[in-house]
Amino acid sequence: MLIVALLSALLLVALMGCLYFYTLNKRISKACNVHEHQTAKLSIENKGLHSEIEGLHSFINRLQNELTHSNSLLTQEIREQVKTQEELIASTRRADEADLLKSNFLANMSHEIRTPMNGILGFAQLLREEDIDDEKRDRYIDIIYHNGTMLVNLIDDIMDISKIEAGQLAINKANCNLDDLMFELYTFFNEVKFKQEKEHISIRLVDFNEDEVNIVQTDGHRLRQIMSNLLSNALKFTEKGTVEFGYQNNLDQNQIKFYVRDSGIGIPKDKRDIIFDQFRQVHEGSTRKYGGTGIGLFISKHIVGLLGGSIWVESEINVGSTFYFTIPYQHKGLLANNVTLYQSSSKKYDWSNKVILVAEDVELNYKLISSALIGTNASIMWARNGEEAVEMCEKNPSINLVLMDIQMPKMDGYDATKAIKRSKPSMPIIAQTAYAMPNDNIKCMEVGCSDYIAKPLNTNILLEKIEKHML
Numbered sequence: 001m002l003i004v005a006l007l008s009a010l011l012l013v014a015l016m017g018c019l020y021f022y023t024l025n026k027r028i029s030k031a032c033n034v035h036e037h038q039t040a041k042l043s044i045e046n047k048g049l050h051s052e053i054e055g056l057h058s059f060i061n062r063l064q065n066e067l068t069h070s071n072s073l074l075t076q077e078i079r080e081q082v083k084t085q086e087e088l089i090a091s092t093r094r095a096d097e098a099d100l101l102k103s104n105f106l107a108n109m110s111h112e113i114r115t116p117m118n119g120i121l122g123f124a125q126l127l128r129e130e131d132i133d134d135e136k137r138d139r140y141i142d143i144i145y146h147n148g149t150m151l152v153n154l155i156d157d158i159m160d161i162s163k164i165e166a167g168q169l170a171i172n173k174a175n176c177n178l179d180d181l182m183f184e185l186y187t188f189f190n191e192v193k194f195k196q197e198k199e200h201i202s203i204r205l206v207d208f209n210e211d212e213v214n215i216v217q218t219d220g221h222r223l224r225q226i227m228s229n230l231l232s233n234a235l236k237f238t239e240k241g242t243v244e245f246g247y248q249n250n251l252d253q254n255q256i257k258f259y260v261r262d263s264g265i266g267i268p269k270d271k272r273d274i275i276f277d278q279f280r281q282v283h284e285g286s287t288r289k290y291g292g293t294g295i296g297l298f299i300s301k302h303i304v305g306l307l308g309g310s311i312w313v314e315s316e317i318n319v320g321s322t323f324y325f326t327i328p329y330q331h332k333g334l335l336a337n338n339v340t341l342y343q344s345s346s347k348k349y350d351w352s353n354k355v356i357l358v359a360e361d362v363e364l365n366y367k368l369i370s371s372a373l374i375g376t377n378a379s380i381m382w383a384r385n386g387e388e389a390v391e392m393c394e395k396n397p398s399i400n401l402v403l404m405d406i407q408m409p410k411m412d413g414y415d416a417t418k419a420i421k422r423s424k425p426s427m428p429i430i431a432q433t434a435y436a437m438p439n440d441n442i443k444c445m446e447v448g449c450s451d452y453i454a455k456p457l458n459t460n461i462l463l464e465k466i467e468k469h470m471l
């Protein structure tokens with residue numbers, strides 16, 4: 001009984017255990033199911049979150065890209081604005097500088113015109129005095145002539161500047177004897193130094209080529225203009241010592257190198273380039289010690305460029321400066337109109353039985369020419385315009401030569417020359433040109449003139465040219 005009871009109890013316990021395990025298992029499996037369900041739910045939620053995060057990521061990336069892009073645009077815009085602002089500041093500064101330079105230039109120009117004008121007017125007034133001796137008269141005339149020449153040079157420079165601005169500065173190449181040119185400059189500047197009370201400065205001509213090839217094809221007048229400018233600067237900025245000049249044939253490089261060296265004040269390093277710009281000087285403003293207008297080197301640089309060379313300067317403060325320039329070497333060509341360079345001479349001419357017709361509308365100019373011809377005993381006739389000149393040539397077979405002004409009323413010098421040449425082809429006609437327009441001289445030769453002479457007339461050159469062509 002006990003055993004049965006025990007067994008029943010055991011069975012009961014076992015049953016209860018089974019029931020318990022069964023219930024537990026069910027719970028567990030239920031819990032597992034719930035877990036699985038939740039895991040699945042979570043995974044779905046996770047996936048959603050993931051894609052949302054990815055979306056967010058790409059949004060942030062896009063945003064970042066856009067930000068970077070607009071940032072670089074902004075930076076570029078800021079840079080451009082800064083650049084524009086800098087350019088504006090620079091151009092305002094340049095405009096201010098140009099304004100100042102122009103005002104300085106006008107002030108300098110006024111000074112450069114008034115100084116010789118004062119000399120001319122003052123000494124002309126003194127010439128009127130009755131008890132003036134010959135020596136004084138010669139000296140006054142010399143001063144008036146010197147000041148007049150300075151004015152003409154200034155006018156030439158102004159004309160050149162406007163021709164450069166209009167792109168019309170012309171180069172006329174011909175055969176040019178460089179040694180003659182150097183000697184002419186040497187003689188001329190040795191006279192100039194006395195006029196400027198700088199006789200203690202020695203002017204030396206070295207390195208010229210006497211026996212070597214010294215006739216080249218170039219524009220001799222323009223070459224002389226550059227050398228004259230460099231030499232007058234050298235003399236102006238030198239108080240003691242020497243001014244030396246010359247040229248070397250660098251035939252291996254196919255070029256000729258000219259130089260002008262002085263022992264003057266020198267040029268500071270930071271000014272060595274800008275002095276070749278228009279209106280620029282080392283010392284600018286009203287306190288400057290030396291005169292000048294600051295256009296000579298600008299013109300020289302331009303001409304050197306047109307001739308096919310370059311110009312530069314080497315300098316040391318208080319030791320001196322050397323200006324160099326080159327031109328290409330072109331051997332003399334078969335050009336008819338060689339550039340002849342003249343030295344002052346006191347040659348006497350006797351044209352007692354010759355008749356010269358002067359075609360000139362301005363009375364003062366006619367008087368100047370007739371005074372220049374007085375010592376030659378030539379008979380002089382005066383035509384006041386081109387028409388009169390043609391008529392007088394037809395009516396007077398005794399005329400041996402015509403001096404023809406170009407700008408005249410009624411009929412200009414070109415047409416008058418053509419008309420005279422039609423009826424008298426062998427009549428020598430020398431044109432007087434003011435070089436007002438580029439290539440005036442070439443045009444004169446084309447219409448039939450035998451030669452031309454630049455105004456204001458140099459008496460020696462005038463007489464030599466008349467002698468050369470007179471019938």
Ligand code: ADP
Pocket residue numbers: 229233234237262264265266267275280281282283291292293294295296297298321
């Ligand atoms: P300008 O002599 O009429 O002023 P330039 O154009 O010929 O004009 O010269 C410009 C400037 O260059 C001069 O004003 C001067 O300051 C400087 N310069 C030219 N040549 C010399 C020189 N040989 N020595 C010192 N300074 C010079």
